[in-house]
Amino acid sequence: MSVENLPRRQFLRGKFLASLHTENEQKQGFEGIRPPWSVTNNEFIEQCTRCGDCLSVCETKILVKGDGGFPEVQFDNGECTFCRKCVEICQQPIFRPSNEQPWSHKIEISENCLTQRSIECRSCQDSCPVSSIYFRFQIGSVAQPFVNLDTCNGCGACLQNCPVNAIKINHLKHNEEKKFSS
Numbered sequence: 001m002s003v004e005n006l007p008r009r010q011f012l013r014g015k016f017l018a019s020l021h022t023e024n025e026q027k028q029g030f031e032g033i034r035p036p037w038s039v040t041n042n043e044f045i046e047q048c049t050r051c052g053d054c055l056s057v058c059e060t061k062i063l064v065k066g067d068g069g070f071p072e073v074q075f076d077n078g079e080c081t082f083c084r085k086c087v088e089i090c091q092q093p094i095f096r097p098s099n100e101q102p103w104s105h106k107i108e109i110s111e112n113c114l115t116q117r118s119i120e121c122r123s124c125q126d127s128c129p130v131s132s133i134y135f136r137f138q139i140g141s142v143a144q145p146f147v148n149l150d151t152c153n154g155c156g157a158c159l160q161n162c163p164v165n166a167i168k169i170n171h172l173k174h175n176e177e178k179k180f181s182s
Contacts, residue, residue, distance in 0.1 A: 005153035032072035033169065035063055035086045036102030037095045045070060047094050059124050062156070075156030075169070079129075082155070105154035107133075107171045109145050113166040124158040124167060133158060 033053055038044050050069040062080055073080065074087030082102055087095045114121040115135075120142045125133045132152035135143035158167050 006175050032066045032070070033103070033105060034172075035071055035073060036080060036123065037084075037098050038103070039094050039096060044094050052088045053091075053138055057085040057089050059083050060084060073156070074100060075159045078160070079155045079157035082131050082153070097167075104171055106149050106152045107147055107154065107158060107167050108170050109133075109147060110166045110168065112164055113145060113162075114164055115142050115144050121163065123161045123163060127157045127161040129155065129157055140172075165174055 002138060011139075014030055032039060034044050039047075045068070048070055050065075050071075052065070052071075054071050055063045055065065060078035062073050062075060063071050064074045064077070064078045066074075071086075080102075084098050087098050109124065118141060122135060122145075124145060125130070125135060126132075130151050130153055132148045133145055134148070135145055137143045154169060156169065
């Protein structure tokens with residue numbers, strides 16, 4: 001199975017086959033997720049000094065040194081609590097005001113969700129701190145998950161709790177209620 005719209009850097013690293021993707025790449029995609037309230041990726045790379053201050057103050061330790069030494073979010077370690085400590089400690093102009101939306105990342109539940117095999121599981125709903133994931137009863141089937149993208153803040157709390165890694169983070173340009181990805 002090959003990947004469409006693969007960034008050049010990832011192609012050259014041999015990531016054109018889905019079987020070569022790490023678990024983190026399957027959940028979060030190829031492009032690193034910058035800390036909440038970050039400016040655009042190009043501006044971030046131009047102005048970030050890679051000092052590591054934000055990594056040291058992250059209370060859930062989800063900020064790690066990514067490609068090129070720039071800070072990236074890895075939800076393997078936990079979820080973002082939007083504590084704003086990374087914004088407060090940074091001396092560079094790489095963050096937007098923290099009263100804005102932290103980022104445009106939202107979750108998506110794929111078709112390999114256990115509910116598609118008629119197995120009852122609600123671990124994602126149980127771990128969602130803002131109740132953006134809910135289940136609707138279906139006639140003759142187990143309840144199916146839905147995500148309210150208007151309330152999902154992309155914190156990543158549901159990612160580590162899914163037993164089959166059916167949830168991934170996407171950068172969405174528009175918000176709408178969505179069931180499964182196509």
